[in-house]
Structure formats: C-alpha cells, structure tokens
Amino acid sequence: MAGSTTLALDAMGGDHGPEVVVPGAALSLSRHPELRFILAGDAARINACLAEHPDLKNCARVVHTDLSIGMHDKPSQALRRGKGTSMWLALEAVKNGEAQAAVSAGNTGALMALARLVLRQMPGIERPAIAAQWPTIGRPSIVLDVGSNIGASARQLVEYALMGAAMSRAHFGNERPTVGLLNVGVEEIKGNEEVRQAHALLKQGNLGLNIDYKGFVEGDQIGQGIADVIVVEGFAGNIALKTAEGTARQIATYLRTAMSRSVVTRIGAVLAKSGFEVLKGQMDPRRLNGGPFLGLNGIAIKSHGGTDALGFATAVDLGYEMAEKRVIDRIAADIASIAGKLDAPVGGGPG
Amino acid sequence: MAGSTTLALDAMGGDHGPEVVVPGAALSLSRHPELRFILAGDAARINACLAEHPDLKNCARVVHTDLSIGMHDKPSQALRRGKGTSMWLALEAVKNGEAQAAVSAGNTGALMALARLVLRQMPGIERPAIAAQWPTIGRPSIVLDVGSNIGASARQLVEYALMGAAMSRAHFGNERPTVGLLNVGVEEIKGNEEVRQAHALLKQGNLGLNIDYKGFVEGDQIGQGIADVIVVEGFAGNIALKTAEGTARQIATYLRTAMSRSVVTRIGAVLAKSGFEVLKGQMDPRRLNGGPFLGLNGIAIKSHGGTDALGFATAVDLGYEMAEKRVIDRIAADIASIAGKLDAPVGGGPG
Numbered sequence: 001m002a003g004s005t006t007l008a009l010d011a012m013g014g015d016h017g018p019e020v021v022v023p024g025a026a027l028s029l030s031r032h033p034e035l036r037f038i039l040a041g042d043a044a045r046i047n048a049c050l051a052e053h054p055d056l057k058n059c060a061r062v063v064h065t066d067l068s069i070g071m072h073d074k075p076s077q078a079l080r081r082g083k084g085t086s087m088w089l090a091l092e093a094v095k096n097g098e099a100q101a102a103v104s105a106g107n108t109g110a111l112m113a114l115a116r117l118v119l120r121q122m123p124g125i126e127r128p129a130i131a132a133q134w135p136t137i138g139r140p141s142i143v144l145d146v147g148s149n150i151g152a153s154a155r156q157l158v159e160y161a162l163m164g165a166a167m168s169r170a171h172f173g174n175e176r177p178t179v180g181l182l183n184v185g186v187e188e189i190k191g192n193e194e195v196r197q198a199h200a201l202l203k204q205g206n207l208g209l210n211i212d213y214k215g216f217v218e219g220d221q222i223g224q225g226i227a228d229v230i231v232v233e234g235f236a237g238n239i240a241l242k243t244a245e246g247t248a249r250q251i252a253t254y255l256r257t258a259m260s261r262s263v264v265t266r267i268g269a270v271l272a273k274s275g276f277e278v279l280k281g282q283m284d285p286r287r288l289n290g291g292p293f294l295g296l297n298g299i300a301i302k303s304h305g306g307t308d309a310l311g312f313a314t315a316v317d318l319g320y321e322m323a324e325k326r327v328i329d330r331i332a333a334d335i336a337s338i339a340g341k342l343d344a345p346v347g348g349g350p351g
Numbered sequence: 352m353a354g355s356t357t358l359a360l361d362a363m364g365g366d367h368g369p370e371v372v373v374p375g376a377a378l379s380l381s382r383h384p385e386l387r388f389i390l391a392g393d394a395a396r397i398n399a400c401l402a403e404h405p406d407l408k409n410c411a412r413v414v415h416t417d418l419s420i421g422m423h424d425k426p427s428q429a430l431r432r433g434k435g436t437s438m439w440l441a442l443e444a445v446k447n448g449e450a451q452a453a454v455s456a457g458n459t460g461a462l463m464a465l466a467r468l469v470l471r472q473m474p475g476i477e478r479p480a481i482a483a484q485w486p487t488i489g490r491p492s493i494v495l496d497v498g499s500n501i502g503a504s505a506r507q508l509v510e511y512a513l514m515g516a517a518m519s520r521a522h523f524g525n526e527r528p529t530v531g532l533l534n535v536g537v538e539e540i541k542g543n544e545e546v547r548q549a550h551a552l553l554k555q556g557n558l559g560l561n562i563d564y565k566g567f568v569e570g571d572q573i574g575q576g577i578a579d580v581i582v583v584e585g586f587a588g589n590i591a592l593k594t595a596e597g598t599a600r601q602i603a604t605y606l607r608t609a610m611s612r613s614v615v616t617r618i619g620a621v622l623a624k625s626g627f628e629v630l631k632g633q634m635d636p637r638r639l640n641g642g643p644f645l646g647l648n649g650i651a652i653k654s655h656g657g658t659d660a661l662g663f664a665t666a667v668d669l670g671y672e673m674a675e676k677r678v679i680d681r682i683a684a685d686i687a688s689i690a691g692k693l694d695a696p697v698g699g700g701p702g
Contacts, residue, residue, distance in 0.1 A: 074538070074540070109536075135601075136601065137601055137604050137605070147535050150535070150542060150543045151543065182590060184498050184501070184585070184586055184589040184590065185460075187425070189425070191501065191586070192501045192502065192586065218590075218593050219589070219590040219591070219592065219593030219594035219595075219596070219597055220593040220594065220596045220597030220600070221597060222594060222597055223594075223597040223598050223600065223601035224597065224600075224601070232590070234535070235535055235542070235543065235587055236586055236587040236590045236591075238535040238570070239533060239535065239569075239570040239583070239587045239590065239591050240570070240587075240590050240591060240594040241570065242569050242570030242571040243570035243571065243573060243574075243591040243594050243595050243598075244570075244594050244595070244597075244598045245570070245571045246570055246571030246572060246573055246574040246575065246595075247574050247594075247595045247598040247599060247602075248598055248602060249571065249574065249575075250486075250487065250488055250574035250575070251598075251599060251602050251630075251634070253488050254488070254629075254630050254633050254634070255606075255630055257629075258623075258626035258627065258629040258630040258633075259623055259626045260626075261625065261626055261629060262625065262626075264622050264623075264625070265622065265623045265624075265625055265626035267619075267622055268618075268619045268620065268621065268622025268623030268624070268626070269619065269623050269626070270619065271615050271616065271618055271619025271622060272609075272610055272615075272616045272619030272620050272623060273616075273619070274612065274613065274615070274616055275609035275610045275611075275612055275613075275616035275619070275620070276609065278605075278608075278609045278612060279602075279605050279606055279609040282605045282609075283602070283605070
C-alpha cells in the first residue's frame, strides 16, 4: 500500500460504536481516497455496517475483539483490563507501524492512559498534552493542554507551544504559527512562576522555533482568534474549554427561548432561518471535532463520544492530515533542536 | 442618620469618572432612599454632575482630592502613590466606619492592593477573594476566586465557599446556598491535591456551615446554574470568567453577521426584534455588574471600568445589600465557627 495512509479506528468507542465509526470512516475515505483503515472491535457489528459502505469495505481490515472499554471506566480500570480491547488494538496498530494514527471516540481518561502505555512518551518530552480545536471569529485556534495534566512547569509549557505549533502547521497550514500564553493579565508581573518563566523562554527568540510568540493572552481573547496556538496548563485549559462550551449552550438556550416568545418573533425567526443556519454551522462542534494527544510516539486522536458520522469523519480527517504531514517527526525534530536550550538560565538572551 | 446606609464611592474611577458615578449613585438612591453617599474625587467635577441630581446632592458629602489612580497604574505604583487618591479615600471611609461599603470602577489590581492595605484581612481568613456574579439559565451564580490569588490551598478553597455563601444569602436571598467545587471532572480522583482535600472537607458536613455542598462541577455546568456558589482558585477562575465573556462576544458577532447576510434575514431580524431585546438583556453585563473583594474587614466592590450609570448603579445596589445584610459580620461568624475544624485531619468524619 505504498503512498497510502492507514488509520486504526476504535470501532467500539463512543456512544454509538460502529454505527457511527463506520459511516464516519466512509465519509472521510470519500474525501481522501488514499486512506486505508484498520477497524478494531466486534467483527459482526462492524461487518454489518460495512455492508452499506462497499468502498470502505475494500479499504478496511477488520480486527476482531470481544473486549471494549466502557464509556465510564476509570483510567485505572483501563490500565488493568485494557489489553486486547478495541481501543488497545487501535493504539497497538500505530505502535507496530501498521497504522499512522489511531482515532477513538471512547472515554478520554482511558484513551489517555492506554495511549501513554502503548505508544510511550516521545524522548525529550516531559509531558504529553491534549489539544483542542477552538472556533474563533477568524481561523480556528489550537488550545493545549485541555486536561492531560494538572499543572505544568515552564519547560512543559514550552513543549506545549511547539507541539501545538506543529499541529497548527499540519492541520491549518500555518507555517509560522502565532503562539499566545494564557494568563490572568497581559503584564509581565502576572501569573505564577511557571507561566512567567515560560514567557521568558518563549520571548527569547533564540530557541530557534519557527513560531511567532505573541506573549500573554487572556481568556476573552481566545475566541477573537488572537493566536493560532494558545498554551495553558491542563487544569485551567480544561475549565476554559468546558466553560466556553457551556456558555455557547447557554446562549443557544436564551436564543431559542427569545425567538419563541411571540407569534411575531417566530415569524421573524423563520424569515431569518438562513442566518440561523449559518450561526448553527459556526457553532457546530462537529466542524472541529478531534483532539490529539501530542507528545507520544504516534498519533492518537480523541473524538467526542456523542458525535455522529459527520463529526467522526472530521476527527478521521485530522488523523489523516497529521499522519500525512508527519507531525510526530516534526515535533521530534523541534524537541531535538531545543535540547539543552530550555535548561539554560533565563534572561541572558537578546530580549 | 440612624437607619441609613452610607456608601463611599471612588468618583474618579472607571473610564468616565463622575459623569458615570454620580448618575449611577442617583439611580441607586431612587431605588434605596435610605442610602447616603460619600463621593471622593475632584469636587468641581463632582459638583457639576450633582447639579443635575438634586436628590442625590442632598444625600451626598463630597470629599475633595486632586489625586486619583490611573486605569493603567500597576498595583505596586498604587501602593506607593495611592495614599490620598479618590480610591484610597473611599476605602478609608469604610475603615473609619463613616461608610459601610466602598465602590470603585477603578483598576482592579490597584483596588485589590489598596483594599488589602487599608481594610486589612479579616482575622481567620488566609486569603481574600474576588467574587463575580455569573449569569446562568437559572438564577445567577457567584463564582470565586476570579483573580485575587494564583492558586489556593484546601483551606482557602473552603474559605471561598463560605464567603461566597454569605454573599449568596445577602444578595440573592439563598438561605442555604448550593456550592460546587470547580474541577476537571466529577470523579473523586480528579484534580490536584488541594481540590481533592477541599472536597473532603466540604463533604464532611460537620463543618456546621449552612451550605448544601454539591461536590465537583465542571466548566460547562456553571452556565446551567448547577450551584449558587462556584469555588475555584483564582488563575483558573479568572480564565473561566474571561473565556465566558469572550465566548458571549464571539457568538454575538456571529449572530450580527448571520442576521445581516440578506434582505430576508434582515427583515426577519426586525420582526424578531423583541426576542433579540430579551436576549440582549440576558447577556447585558450591566445587569450583574459588581464584584466584591471578600475576606477583608469591610466591603469593597469593583465595578466594570467601562460601564455606564445603569451598570454602576447595579454595583452600588450590591454594596447596599451587602452592607444591609451585614455580610462581613456573617463571614466573621462563619469563620469563627469553623476555627480549628479546617486543620483537623480529613477522612475521619461521617462521609
């Protein structure tokens, strides 16, 4: 299969399993005909779904297992009993070089734990991170870490910056991505020691990273598209991401209630339907589905558990692009290029 | 002035100074005729504004100063040069017992620094916090800390819980407020050590606090109104607050663009106008303006710097209610009642 890219999919992950994973893969295949798939899970259920997608069937190999990770299993349970599950097999296919990326809509904690165990951390990376694609009024941004770790050292924040930049190059084509460091104010005195030190490292410029560091940014600037990559430790990053999702849902509730308050507003809403459709599209989480774990020896992508085929296909597309653009190799090269520099004392560099 | 409540206002604070502060105070006075005011700042400018508000003029004492804190002064500058400024005089009036609360639309860092210096921390409180009023699809919630401190110990998080609960009782009339602890997941194993310990303390129940502790909550649940009080350390809390504000602005931008995309959507939007007005009202930051610093020996309230008279009046109303309901005394009593209990080893209590 020279020239092809193979993705390993956890066919049992998510709220719907193969009924979403298989049509999602078929949709992505229609956009990227060079894709090949390994589908891990219950062969009977997978094959039943494949029957409706003959094109995909020709490009897919089914790897059967009776085992799967439950959506509410704890990471510790996943580590103890994860071996041989559909999620495990998808990750193992990446580890063995049979696939270039794994995609799962299974539970985040379990995927994180198994991905670390199977794929192992990339040499030189202290901590892997989960990246999220964040809609903005401009191009989408990448925000990381959104919950892989609680807290981060200055060095780890710099790692996040370069991993996010590599993803931004691969997925959005930003050759020299802008990077912002999330903080509680834009002045140099703000934030904790780790954030201030990461700021000093990133603005030195002599790290030789191909990024355009914009300095501190605040929470209200993310949605304005202030930077291609937003770096934050995982506790605050996870809370920011979920708060934004919650706020969007809250406003959608307000809007529905407001539009149904009288006959006249209802008529107005019908006339404005095409506008609301555009709005709905902009706020559609399926459009930017897929959060990769960065910093491992292979690509593992988390899809939303409740998404449909359209959303799952977006996560598959992301896996394809990251594999095609060899994001892992580029992160490894960036990490190698800054080896030693991060441990140098801060402040001696040329501003 | 028996039975009256006096508020000290920093008349020079905010983007507009007395031109917003004076009509804002007049509006609040019309709602609470028993209010009296101390207006600190440039007497000529204040008196010029008071000329248009005779009722307020009769209830206000002007304390002149040429000095004021700039909107971009750093907290360190405020500490060095803050004495005698309008912000300082407002806080000093509270300290001296001439006023029961101070309200300023001046810069947050300076107000925080001067309020700590002038009013001092309440005995038994390790760290003061800034509380924000958060709109939800139900009743508004109180979220704290939104940026007074970076990081918080378990004990400090418990302090935030009881200070937020006292504010919730005073301002929203929730006698036994529900309290949630913001975390990156709702399972007991999630979060850092401080958050897990605070959880253990709060769920013991034998702290004797008159709160209904709901356990961990996630960022997307704040806007759903999951609890009257949401407790979080200040770095993540500030980022959550600003991210929510940014997301609301982002969606407003989407919505305006979507409604103006064609003649038909524009007509629809005109018909739906009354609905959009309701939505605008729900999302109006003036409706919930005013964030108190809690944990000091007196009430100091931060108003948004860019707000108008309507918004400033909301912050003044909050000061009035907190003074009337003697929030400071109630926090002091709560703190005294749990003295010693917070330092006891966790886990021995009745789950």
